[in-house]
Amino acid sequence: MWLDQVIGTIEKNPVIGYASHSAPATEPTAIAALVLLAHGKQESAKRASDFLINTQSSDGSVGVRQNEPDPQWPTSLAVLAWHAFDKLAYATNIEQGVNWMLQAKGKAMEQTDDMGHNTQLVGWSWAEGTHSWIEPTAFHVLALKTVGRGDHPRTREAITLLLDRQLPTGGCNYGNTSVLGQMLRPHIQPTGIALLALAGEQDQGNRIAKSVAWLRKALSKETTRASLAWGLLGLAAHRITLPSATQWLESAAQQVQSHDNSPHKLALLALAAAGPRLLTPDS
Amino acid sequence: MSKPFSTVPPARISRRALLAGAGLVAAGFVGTRTVRQWMKQRASVFVAKHQTYGGPLVQTIRDGLIASGIDAANLKGKKVLLKPNMVEPSREAPHMTTHPAIILAASEVFRGWRASVTVGEAPGHVRDTDMALEESGVREALDSAKLPFADLNYQEVAWVENRGHASKLAGFWFPRAVAEADMVVSLPKMKTHHWVGVTAAMKNLYGVIPGIKYGWPKNVLHHNGIPETVFDINASLPRTIAIVDGIDCMEGDGPIMGTKKTMGLVVIGTNPAAVDATVCRLMDLDPAQVPYLQLAGGRLGPIDDRLISQQGEKWQPLASPFQILDKPHLQRLRKNKGVLVT
Numbered sequence: 001m002w003l004d005q006v007i008g009t010i011e012k013n014p015v016i017g018y019a020s021h022s023a024p025a026t027e028p029t030a031i032a033a034l035v036l037l038a039h040g041k042q043e044s045a046k047r048a049s050d051f052l053i054n055t056q057s058s059d060g061s062v063g064v065r066q067n068e069p070d071p072q073w074p075t076s077l078a079v080l081a082w083h084a085f086d087k088l089a090y091a092t093n094i095e096q097g098v099n100w101m102l103q104a105k106g107k108a109m110e111q112t113d114d115m116g117h118n119t120q121l122v123g124w125s126w127a128e129g130t131h132s133w134i135e136p137t138a139f140h141v142l143a144l145k146t147v148g149r150g151d152h153p154r155t156r157e158a159i160t161l162l163l164d165r166q167l168p169t170g171g172c173n174y175g176n177t178s179v180l181g182q183m184l185r186p187h188i189q190p191t192g193i194a195l196l197a198l199a200g201e202q203d204q205g206n207r208i209a210k211s212v213a214w215l216r217k218a219l220s221k222e223t224t225r226a227s228l229a230w231g232l233l234g235l236a237a238h239r240i241t242l243p244s245a246t247q248w249l250e251s252a253a254q255q256v257q258s259h260d261n262s263p264h265k266l267a268l269l270a271l272a273a274a275g276p277r278l279l280t281p282d283s
Numbered sequence: 284m285s286k287p288f289s290t291v292p293p294a295r296i297s298r299r300a301l302l303a304g305a306g307l308v309a310a311g312f313v314g315t316r317t318v319r320q321w322m323k324q325r326a327s328v329f330v331a332k333h334q335t336y337g338g339p340l341v342q343t344i345r346d347g348l349i350a351s352g353i354d355a356a357n358l359k360g361k362k363v364l365l366k367p368n369m370v371e372p373s374r375e376a377p378h379m380t381t382h383p384a385i386i387l388a389a390s391e392v393f394r395g396w397r398a399s400v401t402v403g404e405a406p407g408h409v410r411d412t413d414m415a416l417e418e419s420g421v422r423e424a425l426d427s428a429k430l431p432f433a434d435l436n437y438q439e440v441a442w443v444e445n446r447g448h449a450s451k452l453a454g455f456w457f458p459r460a461v462a463e464a465d466m467v468v469s470l471p472k473m474k475t476h477h478w479v480g481v482t483a484a485m486k487n488l489y490g491v492i493p494g495i496k497y498g499w500p501k502n503v504l505h506h507n508g509i510p511e512t513v514f515d516i517n518a519s520l521p522r523t524i525a526i527v528d529g530i531d532c533m534e535g536d537g538p539i540m541g542t543k544k545t546m547g548l549v550v551i552g553t554n555p556a557a558v559d560a561t562v563c564r565l566m567d568l569d570p571a572q573v574p575y576l577q578l579a580g581g582r583l584g585p586i587d588d589r590l591i592s593q594q595g596e597k598w599q600p601l602a603s604p605f606q607i608l609d610k611p612h613l614q615r616l617r618k619n620k621g622v623l624v625t
Contacts, residue, residue: 017437018434018437019437022438022439025437025495064495064496107506126494126498127497127498127502129503130502130506131502131506133500133502174371174408179477180610182536184540185373185539187411187414189409189410189411224411226410226413227414
């Protein structure tokens with residue numbers, strides 16, 4: 001019931017922002033495109049995909065909002081949406097996006113005892129000229145795997161980075177593991193997104209299994225909306241479905257509708273209900 | 284009138300004076316006594332002791348603001364943005380984030396003065412802002428008082444010139460709620476900080492910077508120098524005052540992983556640099572050794588104790604050493620007897 005309602009709303013207006021009545025933004029619209037495709041709403045999905053094209057710069061990157069070409073971290077999400085919609089029709093946009101992604105690099109930093117992770121590994125950053133972090137790196141890995149570039153050296157290095165950033169007891173912080181000798185706390189959203197990108201990967205250190213176990217335990221009916229969506233998607237990519245997931249998603253959607261009515265959060269919940277197949281074709 | 288929300292940096296606007304509080308004076312939010320003080324590069328800071336989250340915080344904050352020179356009559360109809368600290372909230376560490384009682388009390392004071400109050404934050408480490416609101420207990424408080432919340436990480440942005448020029452950044456993207464506010468009230472937690480020593484009113488304003496443009500963490504700022512960008516953001520937000528939650532504080536490995544230290548204090552002032560200098564003294568740390576206060580001293584406000592007029596309680600009998608990490612870059616903070624912890 002809630003899902004039909006949400007999909008109906010997104011179908012009417014597939015170009016969405018983070019908040020209700022806010023300017024359309026790339027990330028929520030890419031998520032909307034994936035939701036619509038997952039639920040067979042091709043016509044509306046095309047409107048969302050076309051919005052993303054209008055946001056693409058001549059260098060292939062896609063900015064955070066239309067007329068805001070910087071930073072370019074949503075490029076990966078746009079590529080995912082285009083590929084899922086029609087990889088042939090959007091072949092040029094996808095190719096330009098992938099070319100931009102492969103030349104964009106997070107900034108390596110000198111390795112010191114202060115930071116627990118390998119600061120030399122290169123993934124993707126939120127903004128140009130800054131360090132690589134979990135979520136943008138995972139989004140880029142998902143996009144590159146989806147377009148068949150999972151074996152590219154950049155993708156492989158990013159996988160190594162994501163494994164390196166898993167906390168020893170499972171789960172991920174936003175990107176650090178320990179700072180000045182102090183282990184940080186794991187969070188659900190980055191863990192779920194990282195696990196999506198790590199689906200199908202081999203891990204001799206058993207880190208993926210630990211993070212899956214942590215995430216499974218961390219998710220509950222109290223989990224907030226975006227975290228719940230990404231957490232369930234991350235588990236589903238590892239073939240784990242929680243028995244209460246449907247109930248939690250419905251409850252979360254009702255909370256959004258009664259609070260801020262964020263189209264982005266509703267789209268994320270609908271995507272979680274659809275499962276990860278458009279994000280991780282091989283899972 | 285709303286500022287234009289453009290994606291293209293506009294032509295340079297006239298540079299405003301960096302004299303502390305110039306924006307507040309121009310806006311008429313402070314009385315003439317305070318104007319005279321600022322002209323001498325002085326500021327007032329109010330300290331209240333024996334405070335609890337269940338106590339009369341509304342009265343404390345109202346008294347403190349008036350003692351600091353706020354002209355309440357001029358706030359009628361003005362947009363006031365309350366900016367608590369919710370960097371990476373966890374129910375396991377409530378001493379990390381501004382207590383909801385402080386937010387509610389401050390909102391009641393400003394609403395009582397007929398201002399239009401919004402609470403806004405751009406959590407620095409977590410993209411799921413709902414998680415930050417719920418882990419910190421702030422969501423419940425906002426709902427109970429029907430306070431609107433602005434998610435500063437994702438709002439539309441306006442370009443504002445960097446008026447500090449300590450870093451290389453030409454300007455900042457400020458979210459709509461910040462750009463349109465008549466006054467930003469920094470509501471920090473009194474904490475140690477493992478990179479810059481102390482975080483209070485000035486450093487808390489990192490949290491007006493949108494993650495969608497600067498990342499999670501706001502790495503663009505880090506790569507341009509934490510002290511420099513703290514200074515620059517504060518210099519570019521002239522209409523800023525501070526109410527510090529110094530009741531349950533954090534020492535050791537702050538601002539996230541430190542331990543609770545109860546001080547029972549609320550510190551208030553119309554000049555965040557002066558407030559932070561006083562906070563340092565209350566923590567038994569040397570403000571002149573905090574890099575962003577070194578930059579701010581004499582430019583954004585006074586940090587010399589002789590130039591700060593103490594209102595309410597004197598800080599000297601209330602000072603209590605905060606533990607700081609035993610790291611080389613923090614050693615200089617221990618001018619007096621600050622305690623090291625490993």
